[in-house]
Amino acid sequence: MPAFLPRLFYLLAALAIFLLLWPNPVTLFMAACFSCLTLPLFRRLRWRARRRAWQIRRSWSAGRARSVCLALCRQMPLINYITMIISALVVPVATLVLLVSPQAAAGLARLRELRENNFQLPPHWLEPIRMLRDSLPESPGMEKLLDDFVQHLDAMASDAVSMLVSHSFGVLGGTMDVLWTTFLFLTLTVLFTTYAHALRTITARIFHMPQARLRRFLHAIFRALRAIMLGIVLVALAQGFLCGLGFAVAGINQPAFWGMLAALVAPIPMVGTALVWLPLCISLWFTGKTMAAVGLALWGALAVTSVDNVLRPLFLQQGIRAPFFVLILAILCGLVSFGPVGLIAGPVLLAFAIQAVEEGNLLHRQS
Numbered sequence: 001m002p003a004f005l006p007r008l009f010y011l012l013a014a015l016a017i018f019l020l021l022w023p024n025p026v027t028l029f030m031a032a033c034f035s036c037l038t039l040p041l042f043r044r045l046r047w048r049a050r051r052r053a054w055q056i057r058r059s060w061s062a063g064r065a066r067s068v069c070l071a072l073c074r075q076m077p078l079i080n081y082i083t084m085i086i087s088a089l090v091v092p093v094a095t096l097v098l099l100v101s102p103q104a105a106a107g108l109a110r111l112r113e114l115r116e117n118n119f120q121l122p123p124h125w126l127e128p129i130r131m132l133r134d135s136l137p138e139s140p141g142m143e144k145l146l147d148d149f150v151q152h153l154d155a156m157a158s159d160a161v162s163m164l165v166s167h168s169f170g171v172l173g174g175t176m177d178v179l180w181t182t183f184l185f186l187t188l189t190v191l192f193t194t195y196a197h198a199l200r201t202i203t204a205r206i207f208h209m210p211q212a213r214l215r216r217f218l219h220a221i222f223r224a225l226r227a228i229m230l231g232i233v234l235v236a237l238a239q240g241f242l243c244g245l246g247f248a249v250a251g252i253n254q255p256a257f258w259g260m261l262a263a264l265v266a267p268i269p270m271v272g273t274a275l276v277w278l279p280l281c282i283s284l285w286f287t288g289k290t291m292a293a294v295g296l297a298l299w300g301a302l303a304v305t306s307v308d309n310v311l312r313p314l315f316l317q318q319g320i321r322a323p324f325f326v327l328i329l330a331i332l333c334g335l336v337s338f339g340p341v342g343l344i345a346g347p348v349l350l351a352f353a354i355q356a357v358e359e360g361n362l363l364h365r366q367s
Contacts, residue, residue: 010206021188026341027181031188033344035196036218037225038085042193045077082190089182217355224351227319228344231312236266238311239273239304246299250292252280266308267343268335269328273304320351 021028053073060066192199204214244259252258262276277300284293313324320327327347334346 007206007208010202014202014206024181024184027185028188029341029345031185032192033225033348034085034185035189035192036222037229038081038189039193039196039222041084042077042081045080049073049077078190078194081193082186085186085189089186213359216359217352220351220355221348223319224348225319225344227316228347231315231319232267232343235308235312235315236263238307239263239266242304242307243273243277243300246277246296246304247280249299250280250284250296251289252284252296262304267331269331272308273300277304316347320347321354322350326350 050073053070056066056069056073060069200211200214200218203209204211207214240259240263243262244255247255247258258276258280262273265275266272268275277296281293281297281300284290284296313327316327317324322330327350330346330350331343332346334342334344334349336342338345
């Protein structure tokens with residue numbers, strides 16, 4: 001038998017599966033990442049089940065009860081794993097719905113009002129600037145400078161709010177698509193986790209790669225995903241909670257809704273939660289609530305931003321051995337190339353590239 005024939009069959013199988021799942025690349029990628037992240041949990045559950053089965057074989061006499069218990073032991077790791085990943089998805093969503101749904105209608109109505117006004121600043125926000133312009137002595141250059149500032153301020157606010165709510169009005173639509181995507185994500189995650197050993201073996205055979213080297217690549221991706229979970233997801237949730245707390249103290253209507261939006265935009269490098277709390281500070285300032293505006297600005301600039309500046313580099317650099325500036329660049333490039341999923345794809349690809357360079361250096365030293 002030709003040596004290339006098994007490899008050809010593996011490639012054909014991979015191509016067939018790839019073409020089957022090609023319409024859902026984001027779901028496929030996220031399922032693979034979530035499977036890689038939760039694979040140690042499944043292995044721990046399977047190890048406990050095997051130990052329990054060994055105890056049953058040792059202490060129980062042969063019979064129907066023993067056969068039933070052994071069968072349950074074989075199925076329990078998968079059942080427990082599915083239960084845990086479903087809970088990991090359902091519990092946060094249910095909590096979010098309970099907290100935000102009473103305020104979501106009013107918040108979305110406000111965003112809809114802004115969208116109908118083309119996301120322009122309210123006229124009373126710009127009135128102090130116009131009054132300042134009128135109070136200045138006749139100076140065409142100064143008037144032109146103020147006019148340009150107002151136009152640029154209006155354009156910046158329009159762009160920021162447009163970016164913030166570009167996908168906010170289709171949340172309740174496409175229910176069947178959401179259900180199908182969720183079902184496919186859960187199914188692929190379970191399949192990837194259950195057949196992880198077989199997938200790793202086939203991948204090693206396709207690329208003629210030793211198992212030890214492939215495990216090092218997978219471990220690098222796992223470390224990157226864990227760092228992303230801690231440095232992006234958990235930090236964003238913490239920032240959203242702090243923003244919501246600050247909004248409630250400052251007297252902002254629908255603080256939980258705006259806190260949720262702050263958590264959604266928190267992973268965006270450089271700006272993050274300022275896309276939410278800064279416009280709200282300006283709103284408070286121009287409505288006469290000066291102390292609330294100053295307090296919220298200080299809370300956002302010191303408390304909320306410090307969480308991002310301290311915890312995110314700490315978590316990300318523990319999982320990806322690269323300077324923080326390179327990590328930020330990878331996230332930005334991922335966002336530009338892949339959209340929101342680039343928050344994960346960017347650091348994962350960076351970790352893969354770093355590991356590939358290390359493997360190349362290792363082979364070079366051995367040659």
